Amino acid sequence: MNSHPGKPHPSGPETLVRDILHGLSEGRFAPGQRLAEPDLMARYGVGRSTVREALGRLAAGGVVTLAPHRGAHIRLLTRRETADVLRVSEYLLGLAARQAAEAVLAGGDPSRLVAAADAYTHADAATESRARARYYRALIELGGNSELERLLPALQVHLIRAQLRSSRHASAENERAALVAAIRAGQPGTAERTARIPIATLIARLDDLPDSAFAAEGG
Amino acid sequence: MNSHPGKPHPSGPETLVRDILHGLSEGRFAPGQRLAEPDLMARYGVGRSTVREALGRLAAGGVVTLAPHRGAHIRLLTRRETADVLRVSEYLLGLAARQAAEAVLAGGDPSRLVAAADAYTHADAATESRARARYYRALIELGGNSELERLLPALQVHLIRAQLRSSRHASAENERAALVAAIRAGQPGTAERTARIPIATLIARLDDLPDSAFAAEGG
DNA sequence: TCTGACAAGATCGTCTGACGATTAAACTTG
DNA sequence: CAAGTTTAATCGTCAGACGATCTTGTCAGA
Numbered sequence: 001m002n003s004h005p006g007k008p009h010p011s012g013p014e015t016l017v018r019d020i021l022h023g024l025s026e027g028r029f030a031p032g033q034r035l036a037e038p039d040l041m042a043r044y045g046v047g048r049s050t051v052r053e054a055l056g057r058l059a060a061g062g063v064v065t066l067a068p069h070r071g072a073h074i075r076l077l078t079r080r081e082t083a084d085v086l087r088v089s090e091y092l093l094g095l096a097a098r099q100a101a102e103a104v105l106a107g108g109d110p111s112r113l114v115a116a117a118d119a120y121t122h123a124d125a126a127t128e129s130r131a132r133a134r135y136y137r138a139l140i141e142l143g144g145n146s147e148l149e150r151l152l153p154a155l156q157v158h159l160i161r162a163q164l165r166s167s168r169h170a171s172a173e174n175e176r177a178a179l180v181a182a183i184r185a186g187q188p189g190t191a192e193r194t195a196r197i198p199i200a201t202l203i204a205r206l207d208d209l210p211d212s213a214f215a216a217e218g219g
Numbered sequence: 220m221n222s223h224p225g226k227p228h229p230s231g232p233e234t235l236v237r238d239i240l241h242g243l244s245e246g247r248f249a250p251g252q253r254l255a256e257p258d259l260m261a262r263y264g265v266g267r268s269t270v271r272e273a274l275g276r277l278a279a280g281g282v283v284t285l286a287p288h289r290g291a292h293i294r295l296l297t298r299r300e301t302a303d304v305l306r307v308s309e310y311l312l313g314l315a316a317r318q319a320a321e322a323v324l325a326g327g328d329p330s331r332l333v334a335a336a337d338a339y340t341h342a343d344a345a346t347e348s349r350a351r352a353r354y355y356r357a358l359i360e361l362g363g364n365s366e367l368e369r370l371l372p373a374l375q376v377h378l379i380r381a382q383l384r385s386s387r388h389a390s391a392e393n394e395r396a397a398l399v400a401a402i403r404a405g406q407p408g409t410a411e412r413t414a415r416i417p418i419a420t421l422i423a424r425l426d427d428l429p430d431s432a433f434a435a436e437g438g
Numbered sequence: 439t440c441t442g443a444c445a446a447g448a449t450c451g452t453c454t455g456a457c458g459a460t461t462a463a464a465c466t467t468g
Numbered sequence: 469c470a471a472g473t474t475t476a477a478t479c480g481t482c483a484g485a486c487g488a489t490c491t492t493g494t495c496a497g498a
Contacts (some may be wrong), residue, residue, distance in 0.1 A: 012451075036478075047453040049268075052480095056272060058277030062369060069460045069479050084366040087318075091310045099306075147303040150281060151370070246481075255449075269449050271451095288489045312486040 003180035016044055016054035021063065023158060024074065025129045032076040034217070035064060064188045076215040077158065083203055085158045090199035091150060092155065097179060097195030098188040099143030105186035113138040119175055129160055133175075139195075142183070146193075159199075165213050166205050172198055235273035240282065243293065243376065244348045244433055251295040251434070254283060271285055280373035295434040304377045309418040311367060311374065312355075313357045314428055315399060316414030317407040318362030322375070324405035332357040340392055354395075358414075361402070378418075378433065384432050385424050389415060 001068065023029045040051045059066040062085075070159045072171040104110050116131070116138035123131035136156055140148050175198050242248045243375050259270045278285040281304075284294045296304065323329050335350070335357035342350035355375055359367050401410040 038478075049271075049452055049454095051422050053267075053275065053452090055273075056275045057279060060276060062366075070462090071478070084364045086365060087314065088311070088366045088370065091314045092307070095306065095310045145303045145306060146300050147281075147307045151307065222474090257449075268481055268483095272481095290449070 013050050013054035013057065016040070016046070016050065017057050019044075020058060021157065022055070023085075024063070024157065029074055031074050031161070033074045033091055035074065037071070039128045055087050061157070063154065063157050078217050079206060079209075079211075079214045080217065082158070082162060082214060083206055085155065086162060086199055086206075088160050089152075089155045090196045091197060091201070092152060093139075094192040094196040096140045096145065096148050096194040097183060098141050099145050099148075100139055101183045101186050101188040101191040103144055105188075108142055108144075109134040110142060110180075110184050111143050113183065114180060117176055121176065128206070132160060132163075137184075161200055165209060166202055169201065196201075221405055228235050232265075232269050232273035232276065235259070235265070235269065236276050239264075239273070239277060240376065243282070244379065248293055250293050252293045254291040254293065256290070257258075258341075280376070282373065282376050287367050297436050298425060298428075299431045299436065300434060301377070302425055303379060304374065305381060305418055305422045305425075307337040308374045309415045309422070311371060312358075312418060313411040313415040315359045315362050315364065315371070316402060317411040318364050318367075319358055320402045320405050320407040322361050323402055324407075327361055327363075328401055329361060329403050330404065332361050334401060336395055340395070351379060351382075358402075381425075384428060385421055388420065 020029060020035075028036075032063060035055065037051050037055070040046075040054075041048060042050070055064060055066060055072045058064040058110075059072065063075055064072045066072050080181040100108075100110070102108065113135075115134040120128075120131040133156060136152065140152055175194060179191060181193040182194050224352065239248060248254075251397050255346065256270050256274070257265060259265075259273075260267060263270070274283060274291045277283040278291065282289045282294055284416075285291050319332065323368060332354075335354040339347075339350040339354040341418070352375055353380075356433075358369055394413065398410060398413040
């Protein structure tokens with residue numbers, strides 16, 4: 001079929017998860033696409049256990065849906081579900097920002113976050129999604145909330161997808177700058193509020209997107 | 220095959236997950252306890268695939284930790300991690316309450332929530348944890364946020380454990396009543412704030428608990 | 439007696455192969 | 469051309485196997 005020469009069987013399911021996640025960012029996998037076990041076995045040269053394990057993790061993270069006897073599909077969200085995910089992200093990111101600011105107050109070092117934000121702002125189309133991920137990670141690590149660290153990677157996937165579809169608005173960079181400033185200044189309240197703005201904006205814009213961007217709203 | 224008493228094999232890993240989760244509430248499994256695969260295989264009369272799948276899901280939900288080649292243990296949180304989990308729960312539950320109130324404004328029916336809250340208040344020690352779980356579920360279902368529905372069950376486990384350890388304070392029931400009232404009245408802001416109070420209180424009280432209630436804070 | 443290296447045992451991670459169950463697709467009939 | 473039936477493709481789970489890795493117990497040397 002296709003040629004995936006670079007991936008023999010270096011190690012575990014982590015590789016699969018990573019590659020699929022990564023491949024999602026760059027369009028190699030499309031939402032709604034089927035992920036059949038035999039196919040993945042062949043493609044990555046691993047056994048069913050490994051494939052299954054990987055799919056399980058992806059499903060747990062909400063990236064794929066696992067319908068009994070009907071296989072795994074890359075999760076395609078309805079408009080409603082997208083809004084729900086974003087809403088949760090909004091709150092969680094707000095918390096992350098707050099805790100980052102609190103961490104700075106407690107003597108934490110925001111330099112990595114600043115660098116990541118900077119890199120993100122100057123990223124081109126090719127490196128953008130990666131830079132964004134790094135930025136979020138830096139934000140969360142500064143706050144040091146282990147639970148957020150566990151949770152947010154999964155949300156990121158959807159966040160990024162939503163942002164990809166939505167035309168970016170000019171003020172985004174300013175908002176980000178304001179957020180970083182608030183965190184550096186150790187202002188939890190401001191940081192939280194500022195962090196939420198972009199996502200709230202995103203949610204508001206969801207209505208502008210065509211139905212084709214979402215799964216059928218079926219009941 | 221085996222006709223051993225206890226647990227036949229009615230269906231999949233879901234059974235395992237449920238029983239372990241359930242057993243956690245009633246002390247049948249203790250935090251930190253080892254969960255060896257061969258042991259579980261024998262205990263539930265299922266194959267390794269099934270055990271592994273179940274452990275994977277529990278790990279994804281943050282209920283057990285899965286150390287490579289060192290087996291699965293029921294996750295034991297450090298004081299810090301507990302605070303982190305509760306912090307996230309605080310925000311998420313706040314969001315849930317807000318959305319529940321919004322749902323009522325939009326014509327949603329809060330009767331199930333009211334009933335669950337009532338049942339929880341009148342529950343005795345035996346039915347308490349179950350009633351609490353139902354109450355949370357009703358709250359989230361009223362809000363209708365699919366992502367919260369996906370996320371919160373995992374948080375509940377830790378929430379409940381934390382609450383179990385912390386002596387309950389008298390005002391808890393009043394706070395709950397206030398929350399339900401705010402939701403019924405369709406006051407999102409009040410609902411959100413009210414929902415967060417009990418958890419914030421819990422976090423504040425974490426310092427009163429002895430070190431023995433947590434995993435070693437080791438680096 | 440205490441400490442550290444080594445050997446034995448228990449588990450884990452992953453693979454291969456197999457079998458019934460369930461779903462989706464192809465085909466046969468009115 | 470619609471509806472029921474047969475086939476093929478998967479999935480869920482089990483069983484057995486093998487190397488890798490962690491744990492534990494033993495034994496020699498300080």
